[in-house]
Amino acid sequence: MHISKFLLSFGVLLLTGESLAAQCKNPPQRKEWRQLSKSERLDYLNAVTCLANKPDVTGGLQNATNLFQSFQATHSDQNSAIHWVGHFALWHRYFTATYERYLREVCGYKGAQPYWNWALDASSTDNSSMAIYETEIFDSDYGFGGNGKPFREATAAENSFNLTGRTGGGCVQDGPFRKGKFFLNVGEPKGQSDCLRRDWIPWIMNYFGRQTLVDHVESQSDYTSFARALENIPNFSQPNIHGSGHFGVGGVLGTLGNSAHSPGDPLFFLHHCNLDRVLWNWQQKDLPARLHEVGGPIEPLDYSGQNVTLDFKVNIGKLAGNATLEQLLNTQGDVLCYNYYSPQLAASQDVGN
Numbered sequence: 001m002h003i004s005k006f007l008l009s010f011g012v013l014l015l016t017g018e019s020l021a022a023q024c025k026n027p028p029q030r031k032e033w034r035q036l037s038k039s040e041r042l043d044y045l046n047a048v049t050c051l052a053n054k055p056d057v058t059g060g061l062q063n064a065t066n067l068f069q070s071f072q073a074t075h076s077d078q079n080s081a082i083h084w085v086g087h088f089a090l091w092h093r094y095f096t097a098t099y100e101r102y103l104r105e106v107c108g109y110k111g112a113q114p115y116w117n118w119a120l121d122a123s124s125t126d127n128s129s130m131a132i133y134e135t136e137i138f139d140s141d142y143g144f145g146g147n148g149k150p151f152r153e154a155t156a157a158e159n160s161f162n163l164t165g166r167t168g169g170g171c172v173q174d175g176p177f178r179k180g181k182f183f184l185n186v187g188e189p190k191g192q193s194d195c196l197r198r199d200w201i202p203w204i205m206n207y208f209g210r211q212t213l214v215d216h217v218e219s220q221s222d223y224t225s226f227a228r229a230l231e232n233i234p235n236f237s238q239p240n241i242h243g244s245g246h247f248g249v250g251g252v253l254g255t256l257g258n259s260a261h262s263p264g265d266p267l268f269f270l271h272h273c274n275l276d277r278v279l280w281n282w283q284q285k286d287l288p289a290r291l292h293e294v295g296g297p298i299e300p301l302d303y304s305g306q307n308v309t310l311d312f313k314v315n316i317g318k319l320a321g322n323a324t325l326e327q328l329l330n331t332q333g334d335v336l337c338y339n340y341y342s343p344q345l346a347a348s349q350d351v352g353n
């Protein structure tokens with residue numbers, strides 16, 4: 001009697017408990033890299049190094065040998081299905097949030113995934129400016145290290161877009177992910193690894209990363225046009241903010257410029273976190289509607305074909321379970337739990353406390 005009564009109330013609890021469990025409490029507050037203290041920056045960099053020392057979870061997908069590479073291999077494995085599609089931004093949102101979760105749950109990182117707001121440093125007038133590369137992001141002690149050295153010429157086959165203005169191509173020589181300290185096995189012959197490579201191209205960094213272009217993306221009136229403005233066209237005749245970090249840092253021969261292997265550069269996650277913040281900013285302008293709105297093609301660049309819907313499922317392989325686009329539209333729902341830090345928000349929470 002007593003027990004059945006207990007079970008009954010427990011059953012009721014389970015029913016309501018499902019929605020209770022779905023609540024996201026104390027979401028990590030994501031900040032710009034420069035908003036972190038130096039010790040917070042070291043905590044993050046150390047957590048990334050920790051991931052690179054934990055076992056792979058993909059069963060050696062594309063020769064991945066550690067948990068950091070599990071992310072790189074998962075992205076590479078799905079490369080042809082997650083770009084120029086309606087689910088591009090939300091797939092990468094899920095991917096970055098799962099990385100954040102692993103940093104916290106596997107490596108004991110206490111903070112949130114930081115972002116790199118390149119628009120703070122991109123020159124609005126001078127495409128050849130190197131100022132953006134002199135910021136703390138590329139610091140060798142409290143950042144991600146600098147360009148790949150020495151400069152190497154690219155062959156015509158390597159440089160299919162014939163990009164000019166390259167400055168690197170060799171291994172990163174300083175910082176926590178330098179040659180000899182950090183290894184990338186994905187896509188290499190089994191048992192072999194490469195270094196992290198960078199190949200800065202200033203004109204892309206400045207031209208694709210400037211604030212006016214961010215404003216253009218954030219001002220789109222519906223999801224479909226937002227998604228299209230975010231990626232724009234797959235060449236370099238028009239700028240797109242997604243390309244800024246990828247080709248401004250990775251260029252032609254660098255890791256971040258390789259569309260399949262780009263998550264091999266730890267900066268990938270700060271770049272994509274910033275793109276996710278752009279999506280978040282766009283959503284905040286009409287949140288009730290924009291928690292339930294998606295669009296864009298299922299097949300890459302297939303703008304006259306079938307579109308994704310709210311119940312379209314994305315997968316990130318063995319890293320986490322599948323999720324619908326509607327679940328991923330909500331950064332504080334039953335799948336995701338994070339927020340973007342704003343001083344106003346902090347002030348209102350202080351009042352609440």
Ligand SMILES: [Cu+2]
Pocket residue numbers: 075082083092
């Ligand atoms: Cu990608």
